[in-house]
Amino acid sequence: MPSVADNGEPAVALHDALGALQKASRLTAKQRAVKVSGVVDVICQHAFERGLDPDALSAVVQIAAKKTELDQTSVTTLVKNLYPAQRVPAHVAVTLVGALGQGKGKPSPGTQNELVKWLVLVHGILDDPNVLSRLYGVLFGMLDTISIRTSLCHLLSLVTRRRHVKPFRIQQLLELSRGLGNEPALQGLLRVYRDYYPDIILGSANTTRKSFPPQPDPEWRARLNAIQEASIRDDQASLGQYNGFRVLRHGAKRSKLSAIPEVHTFQAHETSVTLEEIDSVDDFVEKLDRIEPPAQMISFLSDPLLQKFTELRPSRIATARIDLWLSACLEDEYLAVQAGRTTSSSLSDTLDGLYKHAQYTKALLPIVYSFMQVYLPVWDAVTDVDALLGLLSYLPLQPFQDAYTAYIGHAEKAVLTLGPAQCPKLLHFYEELLRHWVTSASPQPPTINQLATSSSDQSHINSLAIHVSTLSTSLLLSLPSSSNLPLTSAVLSFYECLSSSSQPHLIPIIIPQQFLVYHLAQSPSVTSLSRICGILGAYKTAFDKHPKPNSRYYPTEVTTTFNCCLKDLYNLLWIAHSLIMEPEKNVAGFLCKPPLRVALHKYLGSLDQKYSVASAFNFSCNPSLASLSASAWRAMEESEIVEKQYDRQAVNYHKGPVSQTSLQVLANRGGVDVGYEEYKVQVLEWTAARGLEGVSAFMHTTVKTLREDV
Structure with a gap:
């Protein structure tokens, strides 16, 4: 028999398969020209990989919802692979409900049960959520059908609302319950009814795990979510939402x-x-x-x-009820810890709930402050670490030292005792606290001629940043460079948030400690180098946009220190003046003392006369950037050869590393004629195109010629 899967395009194959399935459903097995199992496989494979659009879904449902010549295995396989690519049309649900019950043209009881189960799975992604509600009477009237009763009770449990609970339906359910005994699904539906009218439906429904609608098969639901996200990313509805x-x-x-x-x-x-x-x-x-x-x-x-x-x-009554419950629960857990016992899962559930509430309201309940003040000193920093640090990140804007003494200090001490692995979590907490305080800060009147950190809110944020700067420096120096990359990333994330939050008269420009900047700039990770460059570039942009003169708002030592960082990094990467200390020009040379620089220069010269400490950290020789710079040069050289039609057999290729002198020599000896400035711009564009935008952003804010080109 020929196969409909021979067509190349999936859409064509699906269209042909649906047509073949419709024909096969009307013919007996002996009359068919196409093998049904192959047709079903094509449809199911397409449904699994891409989902069925509304038209294809409707076509399959129309076949499954009536009695046909197809075998039971094929129909069941089709229903179990009905993955909708979009929302399920309301008419599909109507068709399926119409297929239920007894009748000459109705599908088999097994197929009906699978169809109801499918409705349970997709009831949350119907394009008209009320379609099953309007069909409630029809569905309820089929509870006496044994083959679909369990699945139908599950579906009705999900659909039932107060308007559906009528006296005659209550009476019917009670009669069914008395006649059938403790049938789990029926008891579950009766429990839903009783929730609406507890005074009318007396007694307790005996519920078990089978009384509740079953959770969708995780694999089926995950596949459906993946299909719908791929086909309708802008649609917010999915089965798992x-x-x-x-x-x-x-x-x-x-x-x-x-x-x-x-x-x-x-x-x-x-x-x-x-x-x-x-x-x-x-x-x-x-x-x-x-x-x-x-x-x-x-x-x-x-x-x-x-x-x-x-x-x-x-309402005051609701608030009192919440406080009473929380007080009893949290006090029991605190007393358990104080007595040396482990906390129960109730504390984890409660703290997770309080954290979600804080995320929703951006504030903490009063009871949380009292609990954390007594619990954090005895906390082990292991249980509920995410929830507790998350709650602390919603502390209101206040004097940092007060918050540190009452809450943060205890948590910080507990986390640090666990070793390096937990330190990044501590820095991420400070980042979230900074975000919360930044959004809570009140603007400072622009007419007031005073320092940017003189108002209370700005002073609190400044104190937080100073503490994090000191803590970060201490932690980075305490850990070996091979194991502090996660911590370095967390520190950089904090300063990315801080540098991008600066606003005149609202959030002051707070730069990190000079030593910390130099330490991060010498990280073995090229990503870390790019990020610290991006942070300094953001600070430079903030100073450029700030009302002038800057000396009116910031102490001289702040701007002097920042200019030192800019010049040192500029000298390190862009020009061959690395590690030069010139105090009269505000150049700190990465705090490298002159005797040490001389010793390094002599050592490099002993290896090769063309090596020097001045150029040891530029784009071509920098340990983090050298390989990327070499790749950028090879691409640039190849482009020049193609554009200017050099003879590939005769051209002299650059052996590297690239320098201003080497490029001049290369042009005189039959190589490409490229300027050193042009090469450095190419490196910036090359690295930026590969996700390292920080270096390019820094240079474009500090190099005068690049700023004029923008």
Whole structure:
């Protein structure tokens, strides 16, 4: 038999396969000209790799939703591989619901069950979220169908809202429950009904893990997410996403493990509105004033919808209930640590919830301050390190020494005792604290003629930066260079944030210590060199844009130190004046004493007369940049040979390293004629194109000729 997979284009193969499948579904096995298994394989492979567009999805569903000549294995395989590339059209859901039940043209009971399971999987990505709600009566009416009852109960549990809970449906569920016993899925649906009307549905539904809708198969869900992200990246809806305007449900297993309860409203009545029946932003806004608070307000730590409710409709009673729960929980955990016992998982759940709340509100609850003040001194810096450091990063803008004494100092000491591996986390914490303080700072009136760090907010940020600069220098000098690359990256991230945050009369220009700049500039990593160059370039741009004169806002030693850093790095990379110390010209020479520079120069000269300490760190000889500079030169040389049509057999190729003298000699001896300045610009463009924009940015802000070219 011929195969429809022989077509080269996947879209063509899929189109042909769908056409062949439609024909095969109407013919018996003996009448078919194409092998059905091959057709199914083509469709499933395309669905798995790229997903099915709405038209293809609709075509497959139309075949699966009716009785055909296809065998059960083929139909089941098709349904299990229905990966939609986009949102599922509403008419597809209508078609599937219409296929359920008994009838001459209905698919087999096994196929119907697979179709309902598929609806459970994709109900969150329907293009019309209310389509299943409108079909609720039809779905509920088929609960007496044994073959699909379990899957149908799961689907109804996800769809049910207060408007669906009617007296006659309650009566039917109770009768089914009494007649069938403790059928798990049915008990789960009954529990959902009881959440809306606890006073009417008495007794407790016996729920187990099977009572809840099953979590989607992780592999199936991951594949669906990958397909949808690739095909509709701008669409925010996917199976694994949550829109924040429905009560969050984790299922039976996760609910039992978490210390934070899920949202349940047990005191609802017929005229009240509960959070459980909210399913959209419009619904939430319309009913905000009538929503009944849930039984346990602490659920707001893990439920985004309840968080919105508590923020938009605050009350003293709700706040007192939250504080009471947190006080009891946190006090128990603190007493356990004080007594030498390990903390429970409840503390981790609570701290994670408090951290998520802080991320949402950008503030800490009052109880958090009291807890951290007593807990951090006995904290082991291992348990809940991310949550606790995350909470500390939301400390309000205040005198740094006060925050350090009460909270930060204890955490810093605990983290540092664990060794180098945890140090980057500490620097990342300071970076997040800086971001929070920067957004909280109040602007300084521009008419006031005073130093940029004289106001309280600017002074607090300055104190934080000074502490981090001292801490970073100490840590980098304490660790061997081979193991401090993560720490170096964390330090650079902090200063990238600080240098890019500078704003006149709001965030002062706070430069790192001079020694720290020199230490980072001599890092063995070319990425670190590029990043420190980019940081200095950002500072230079900030000074250029700052109101003049700078001496009115910054002490002379600040601008002098910064100019030293600029000139030293400029001398190191751009011109052959490395490590020259000229105090009268504000050149510190990387703090290299003259006797040491002379000794280095003699050593290099003893290796080769063309070597000197002055040029030992420029683009061609710098240990971090030499290989990139060589590659840039080879590309430039090749371009010149092609453009000016040199004879490849006769041209004299440069052996390297490139210098001003070597280029002059090369031009006189039959090589390409390229100027040294042109070569250095090529190196900047070459490195910038490969992700090292920092060096180029620094040179374009400091080299006068390059600034004029921009």
